[in-house]
Amino acid sequence: MQAWIGRHAQTALASLGKLAESPLATVLTVLVIGVTLALPGALQVLVKNALTVSGGWQGATDFSMYLQPDIDRAAADQLGNLLASRADIADVTLVDADEALEAFAENSGFGAALDALDNNPLPHALVVRPIASLSPEASALLKQELENLPEADIVQLDTEWVSRFQAMLQLVRRSILLAAGMLGLALLVVIGNTIRLDIQNRRDEIEIMQLVGASDGFIRRPFLYTGFWYGLAGGLAAVVLVAVATALLAGPVSALAGLYGGSWRLSGLDLRETGVLVAVGVGLGLAGSWLATARHMRRIEPK
Amino acid sequence: MIRFDNVSKRYPGGHEALSNLMLDIDAGELVFVTGHSGAGKSTLLRLIGLIERPTRGQVLVDKRSTRGIGRRGLAAYRRDIGMVFQDHKLLFDRTVFDNVALPLVITGLRPRDIGKRVRAALDQVDLLSKEKQRPETLSSGEQQRVGIARAIVARPKIVIADEPTGNLDPELSRGIMTLFERFRDIGVTLLIASHDLSLITEMGHRRITLDRGRLTADSANPSGQQAFEID
Ligand SMILES: Nc1ncnc2c1ncn2[C@@H]1O[C@H](COP(=O)(O)OP(=O)(O)OP(=O)(O)O)[C@@H](O)[C@H]1O
Ligand SMILES: [Mg+2]
Numbered sequence: 326m327q328a329w330i331g332r333h334a335q336t337a338l339a340s341l342g343k344l345a346e347s348p349l350a351t352v353l354t355v356l357v358i359g360v361t362l363a364l365p366g367a368l369q370v371l372v373k374n375a376l377t378v379s380g381g382w383q384g385a386t387d388f389s390m391y392l393q394p395d396i397d398r399a400a401a402d403q404l405g406n407l408l409a410s411r412a413d414i415a416d417v418t419l420v421d422a423d424e425a426l427e428a429f430a431e432n433s434g435f436g437a438a439l440d441a442l443d444n445n446p447l448p449h450a451l452v453v454r455p456i457a458s459l460s461p462e463a464s465a466l467l468k469q470e471l472e473n474l475p476e477a478d479i480v481q482l483d484t485e486w487v488s489r490f491q492a493m494l495q496l497v498r499r500s501i502l503l504a505a506g507m508l509g510l511a512l513l514v515v516i517g518n519t520i521r522l523d524i525q526n527r528r529d530e531i532e533i534m535q536l537v538g539a540s541d542g543f544i545r546r547p548f549l550y551t552g553f554w555y556g557l558a559g560g561l562a563a564v565v566l567v568a569v570a571t572a573l574l575a576g577p578v579s580a581l582a583g584l585y586g587g588s589w590r591l592s593g594l595d596l597r598e599t600g601v602l603v604a605v606g607v608g609l610g611l612a613g614s615w616l617a618t619a620r621h622m623r624r625i626e627p628k
Numbered sequence: 629m630i631r632f633d634n635v636s637k638r639y640p641g642g643h644e645a646l647s648n649l650m651l652d653i654d655a656g657e658l659v660f661v662t663g664h665s666g667a668g669k670s671t672l673l674r675l676i677g678l679i680e681r682p683t684r685g686q687v688l689v690d691k692r693s694t695r696g697i698g699r700r701g702l703a704a705y706r707r708d709i710g711m712v713f714q715d716h717k718l719l720f721d722r723t724v725f726d727n728v729a730l731p732l733v734i735t736g737l738r739p740r741d742i743g744k745r746v747r748a749a750l751d752q753v754d755l756l757s758k759e760k761q762r763p764e765t766l767s768s769g770e771q772q773r774v775g776i777a778r779a780i781v782a783r784p785k786i787v788i789a790d791e792p793t794g795n796l797d798p799e800l801s802r803g804i805m806t807l808f809e810r811f812r813d814i815g816v817t818l819l820i821a822s823h824d825l826s827l828i829t830e831m832g833h834r835r836i837t838l839d840r841g842r843l844t845a846d847s848a849n850p851s852g853q854q855a856f857e858i859d
Contacts, residue, residue: 329736331739332736530719530721532717533717533718533719533730534730535702535703535706536677536706536711536717537706537711537734538703538704538705538706538707538708538709538731538734539703539734540703540704540734541699541703543703543734623699627679
């Protein structure tokens, strides 16, 4: 057993030494593998952060409650106070119809057109913020209750778009898996082709090994280790590339978060994701070299 | 030990390199194969090493037909045969030591034992002082001896040597032949293709002669050989 481990360690080191003999070609191959693996890795980081951020938004389940047009300011105020006293509601803010119109005119650029209206088409509105501990079911019930009030016209959950956004992110996440599958296939070809060239360059050596009675498994072993090293180095390169990209984006992202009053930070690959990325690299390296040796080694016959 | 049963070999070019060869070699025999250039000596040896397969007939080794040996069995089969090649077939990016060690490394022998046996083999071909050099820094005769050391290091049952003394001076040639005789003495079967008629005659072992792919003389069977042939 010990001898077996020793032999494998020796083969592994010898393969590493062979790669070090042509550093430029090796680095290029590793970079190709690294960049290809970094792509889905970076997308994963992006989606993960987007999910975290939008998850924070989901907590703010405010309702916008548009009142009937005939409800005046005083009645709106009264209703607001009444609602604010409920146990499941934390806070109610009144949005005055005239102020809303003014703000809209200012922000939309339709100021002149709105001036032409002789009366304000907007109703008064209440922004109702439920207590933070309210469950989604209770929140739905509350929404129904608000809708059933005679003063209410439309009640809208402000976070519906968040849910849609998150559903979209899930879709993106699916697409990443798909893209990762295709990139994996491409990597298999890249690694397989590199090993194939290696096999062709060492044709004489393989021939001589066959002549002295080396088994296919023995001849194949160094090539498998070469694939292993490519995959490992490529996986690590991908981890580094994603980390560099994360670090470069961290500054702008926290500045952006500050603008929106948030304090979330960009989080890079966690330990599990790092492990997966490296393991996928190693797996593809081994698989690629396995396929290449299975396909090309058998064609070599001593003459 | 080795038996050629009406073997013919035709290369893809259409030329018949061996024709209806009948030959029996016992275990522990040392046999010289002679004949003009292109007579089929290398072909005969290659058929034993399963580097080539017969077009007709079959080769039996150790009472076993080599016909049934497929890709999987080939490696194990060749491990019992030490081969010396006309063109040496050494690995030029490895040291002399590593070249000779190759047949032992593939069997998974412990490094300590490998070292001992490789040095013993190098000593027998008088190359112990060059173990760390690479083959390209050696003379042709030295390269040939590295090939011989590699062929014998794993103590094979059969040694087939294609012109093993082609590049050696008479004294070295005699040394190598004496080495082969020692192997025969411990039961190894040897087939040696050689042009060195004076040395062969002097040593007085069994000798077979090929002429354009046909066995024309066999010192172990001076009269009966032609009777085998069915023309
Ligand atoms: N791979 C091959 N393809 C086609 N023809 C071949 C091949 N190898 C050998 N031959 C032919 O077969 C015949 C016998 O060749 P072989 O190498 O066995 O001769 P030999 O007796 O070893 O000659 P030498 O003393 O020159 O080494 C020759 O005519 C040669 O041209
Ligand atoms: Mg020859």
